[in-house]
Amino acid sequence: MVDTSSLHTPVFLERTIELLAPAISHPGAVVVDATLGMGGHAEALLTRFPGITLVGLDRDTEALRLAGERLAPFGDRVRLVHTVYDQIQQALKSLAITTVSGILFDLGVSSLQLDRVERGFSYSKDAPLDMRMDATSPLTAEVILAEYSESELRRIFYEFGEEKLSPRYARKIVQARETERFTRSAQLVDLIIAATPAAVQRSGHPAKRVFQALRIEVNQELSVLSRAIPAALDSLEVGGRMVVLSYQSLEDRIVKRVLAPRSTSTAPAGLPVELPEHRPEFRLLVRGAEQASEDERIANPRATPVRLRAVERLRTTE
Numbered sequence: 001m002v003d004t005s006s007l008h009t010p011v012f013l014e015r016t017i018e019l020l021a022p023a024i025s026h027p028g029a030v031v032v033d034a035t036l037g038m039g040g041h042a043e044a045l046l047t048r049f050p051g052i053t054l055v056g057l058d059r060d061t062e063a064l065r066l067a068g069e070r071l072a073p074f075g076d077r078v079r080l081v082h083t084v085y086d087q088i089q090q091a092l093k094s095l096a097i098t099t100v101s102g103i104l105f106d107l108g109v110s111s112l113q114l115d116r117v118e119r120g121f122s123y124s125k126d127a128p129l130d131m132r133m134d135a136t137s138p139l140t141a142e143v144i145l146a147e148y149s150e151s152e153l154r155r156i157f158y159e160f161g162e163e164k165l166s167p168r169y170a171r172k173i174v175q176a177r178e179t180e181r182f183t184r185s186a187q188l189v190d191l192i193i194a195a196t197p198a199a200v201q202r203s204g205h206p207a208k209r210v211f212q213a214l215r216i217e218v219n220q221e222l223s224v225l226s227r228a229i230p231a232a233l234d235s236l237e238v239g240g241r242m243v244v245l246s247y248q249s250l251e252d253r254i255v256k257r258v259l260a261p262r263s264t265s266t267a268p269a270g271l272p273v274e275l276p277e278h279r280p281e282f283r284l285l286v287r288g289a290e291q292a293s294e295d296e297r298i299a300n301p302r303a304t305p306v307r308l309r310a311v312e313r314l315r316t317t318e
Helices: 013-024 040-048 061-077 085-094 111-115 141-147 150-161 166-176 185-195 208-219 221-235 249-262 294-299
Strands: 030-033 053-058 078-082 100-106 236-246 282-284 307-313
Touching: 013 040, 013 100, 013 236, 013 307, 030 040, 040 053, 040 061, 040 100, 053 061, 053 085, 061 078, 085 100, 085 221, 100 221, 141 150, 141 208, 150 166, 150 208, 166 185, 185 208, 208 221, 221 236, 221 249, 236 249, 249 282, 249 307
Parallel strands: 030 053, 030 100, 053 078, 100 236
Antiparallel strands: 236 307, 282 307
16 A cells, blocks of 8 residues: 555645535545546545545556546546546546546656656756656657757747747757767756756746646646546536646636636626526636645645646536
């Protein structure tokens, strides 16, 4: 069995439970943890709500194994599926589940992935340039650095890392790989530091945004998220609720863009009465994106960048 006492505290745990509770307190409720990780949120939900069945999704086979050990005491109340979360509807169909009462997305890189040096997610420790959340996937950061064109590298650094020095870094990488393939994170970090003006280095580690961009590209995180949020909304029953925890502005922007039109009336301006078909499908449960309290940030530093959004389904479109 995995030692759960050594695992990290889930971000926004109490707030997540509070928001989901009205939808999942009834016996027979099905809750989807779309980003299972090591099962921290899942364990808390299963403990607090003894009538629920939890479906846990994750693309990381090691995370599924560890979460499976952690959640084993809950027996057949737990159903785990190895899949990327944009396949939520297919996963539910495979379990003969049509709609669910609650859904949680805790986006970003899990503590398991960050803490395992050999996974290559961190720019602070030398490791193979891997960055895959799913070890069965063929695309790695090493492949990207070896095969992507200068313009492709420039694009992903700018779009996914919001890196202003993208052209410079892309050009230097293409020049350097002509003599030596990038296989280790330290090689890339050294190149980026050497290519970064001293004044820029004083504002933070220069490799941070490039590593973020590579991780997002390796795992297709933003395109997957763009498909996952609509699919998750469509899987909720009336009265069902969804909570999304985003760790960076790119993720939060996608979530906001999907939720906004589906939580807004489509009635034409000036219409005296809102017809049923014009009413919003969903209701926003928090104003804007909620951030962690100062107490939670101190207790759990991983909560500092998190933006929480939550919705409740009001009606179906059928």
